Amino acid sequence: MAGGVVLVSSSIVRPVNSSQSGRTKIHLTPFDFSLLHFSSPQRGLLFPKPDHSFNLISQLKASLSLALDIYFPFAGRLVKTENLEDNTVSLFVDCDDSGARFLHAEAKSVSVSDILQPDGSVPCVLDDFFPRNGFKNCDGAAEPVLVVQVTEMKDGVFIGYSYNHLVGDGVSMWDFFHTWSKICSSGGSELKRKPLVLKGWFLEGIGYPIHIPVSLTERPPPPSRESSSVHSTKHWMLHFTKKNISDLKAKANSEVGSSDLVISSLQAVSAHMWRSIIRHSGMSQERETQFKLVVDLRQRISPSLEKDCFGNMIYLATAVTTVEELLDRGLGWAGLEIRKLVGSQTSENCKSFADDWVRNVKNLKLFSGSEVDGDTIVIASSPRFEVYNKDFGWGKPIAARSGPSSSFNGKLTLFPGINVGSIDVQATLPSDVLVNLLADVEFLEHVTTA
Template structure:
C-alpha cells in the first residue's frame, strides 16, 4: 500500500516537574545488560475513532507529561561511562527528565478493517504505525528510552510505542500504559497514583556499576540480509485452550503434575512450527521470557518497576518433540518453568558477571529456525486501557526483533482467549496454514 502514513509532527514530552540535582540514577543488573544489543520491544493498541471535540493529540500529550512524572525512568537517558583504568565501560539510567519522543502521524486512507484481516494476517504497512525501526537498547545513549507514535486513521487511532528494555520489561510498560490511559480519561491532573517501586535486587558480591569490555559494548554491525518473515495472529478460543489443556494432561497422565493452559498452547505452537521448519534431525529449543520478581528471595513486589526478566530454554531433539506428543512437549515446558528458582536467578547473574561475553549473539540464530521464543503474556492488562474515547479493539506487536519462531502472547479480546502473534518465514507459514492437526485447535479468525 506504499507509504500511507505521514508524519505530522515530532516533539519531546517531559515530566511536569523536572528533577533536581538529587535525581535518581539506576545501576543496571546482569538481567538488564544481557539485553544491551537486543532490539527495543514495540507494541501498539488499535482504537475506534473518537469524536472530533475530544482533541486527541493535546489530551494525550498533556496526560503523558503527568504519567512521566510518575514513571520517571522512562523520561531519563542511558549513560555510558568510560572506565579508562581497565578499558571497560559501564551503563546507568540517569532519570534526568529529558523526556519521551512523541510522533503525531496521519494515515487517512487506512481503516480499522485494513489492520484486522479476517485471516489474522498482519499487513506489511503495519510497521509504519510504529515509531522506531531497528532501535537497539544500547541506542538509549543518544535516543529517548520511550518513543510513541499516535496515528490518526480513517476510522480509528493507533497508539504504537517502542521502549528500551534496559529500563523496563512488559510488566512495567503495561503498568505505565494503564496509568497513562487513566490520567487521560480522567481529563485532569487530580489523578492520584502511588509512587512506583523501583526494583531493589542487587546480588551481594557483585560490584556496581558492572564493567563491560569495550569490544562487547560496541553496537554490532547490521546483520547480513536475512530471510523475510511474515506475521500472523492465531486466535485460541476458550474452548481451543480447554481442549489442548485436557489433551496434554491426559497424555502426561500424572496426578502430581498439571499442565497449564499456557503450557499447552505454546507446546502446540512449538511442535507445529518445528514440524514445518525443514529440520531432519538435531535439537530444537523452546525459549521463554521468565519474570523473576516472585522467584527471587526475598520476592519483589509483583509490579515493581524495572526489567526483571531473563530467557531460559528447554531443549529436545526434533524426533522427541514430534514423536512423543503434545503432553510430553508441555511437560518439558512445565519442568523448565518450575525450575526457575532463586538459585537459578543468582547463578545466571553471577555467571554473567564472571563471563561478560556473547552480548551480540542475541536470542539465538536468526537463520537456522530451530527454536521458538515466547514473549509477552496473556495476563497483561491490555483491553482496559481506555484513554477516554473507548477501549482498544486489538493489540499488535511491532516489527522489532523479527526472527522466525518469535511468538508474542496477548490476551484475546474475548474472555479466556489468547492471541499469539507469530513471526515465521513465508514457506513455514504456508505449510503451517495447511496443517490440519495444527488448525484443529486454532482459530485464525480475529
C-alpha cells in the same frame, strides 16, 4: 515514513514536575545487559476514532506528562561512561527528566479493516505505525528511553510505542500505559497511587556499576549474505478461543496422566505452537530445537520483589531437545518440558546466572534473535497482561499488535484475546512454514485465524 503514513510532528514530552534535583541513578544488572543486542520492544493498541470534540493530541500529551511524573525512568536517558582504568564501559539510567519523544502521524487512507485482515495476516503498512524501527537496546545512549507514536487513521487511532528494554519490561510498560490512560480519561484527577517502587540492586555480592567490554555496547555485525538469504518471513495473527485452550490443556494433561504434574493453559498452547511449527520446518530428525520463554523473576527470587516493581526483571529461559523427541513424544511431553523450564527458574539459578555473567563478561556472546535459523521458538509477552482496559477516554482498544523490529523468525508474541479467556499469538515465521501450518488440519483443530 512510508506506506501512507505521514509524520505530522515530533516533540519531547517531559514530566509535569520536571526537576534536576534529587536525580535517581539506576545501575544495570546482568539481566538488563543480557538484552543489549535485542531490538527495543514495540507494542501498540488499535482504538476506534474519537469524537471530533476530543482534542486527541493535546490531551494525550498533557496526560503523558503527568504519567511520566510517576514513571520517571521512562523520561530519563541511558548513559555510557568510560572506565579508563580497565578500558571498559558502564551503563546506567539517568532519571534526569529529559522526557519521552512523542510522534504525531496521520494515515488518512488506512482504515481499521485494513489492519484487521479476516485471514489473520498482518499488513506491511502496520510497520510504519510503530516508532524507531530497527532500533536496538545498545543504541540507547543519549536517546529517549521511550518513544510514543500516535497515528490518526480514517476511522481509528493507533498508539504504538518503543522503549529500551534495559530500563523496563512488559510489566512496567503496561502498568505505565494503564496509568497514562487513566489520567487521560479522568482529565488528570486520578493521580492517587503509591510512589513508584524500583527493583533496586536485588542481587547481593555483585559490585555496581558493572564493567563490560566496549564491544558489548556496539551493534553486532549484520548477518552474512549466506545466512540472510533465508526464506522471507511473514507476521500472522493466530487466535485460541477459551474452548481451544481448554481442549489443548485437557489433551496435554491426559497424555501426562499425573495429578501431580499439571500443565497450564499457557504451557499447552506454547507446546502446541512449538510442535506444530517444528513439524513444518523441514529440519532433520536428529537436529536440536530450542524453546525460549521469557520468565518474570519478581516473585522467583528471595526475598521476592513487589509484583509491580519497576524495571527489567525478565530472563530468557531455554529448553533443548531433538526434533525427533519433540514430535514423537506428544503434546503432553512437550508441555512438561515447558513446565520444568518455568519451574527451574529459582532464586539460586538467578544468582548463579548473574555471578557467571559477571565472571565471564569478557567472553560473552549475546543472543540477538537475528541469529535464529528456524530451529528456535521464542515466546514473548504474556496473555496475562491486561491490554483491553486501556481506555483513554473515547473507548477501549479493538486489537493489540507487536511491531516489526522486535520480531524475527520463530518469535511468538502473546496477547490476551479480546474475549475473556482467549489468547492471540502474533507469529513471525518463514512464508513456506506458515503456508504449511495454515493447511495443517491437526494444528487448525485448536486455533483459528479469523
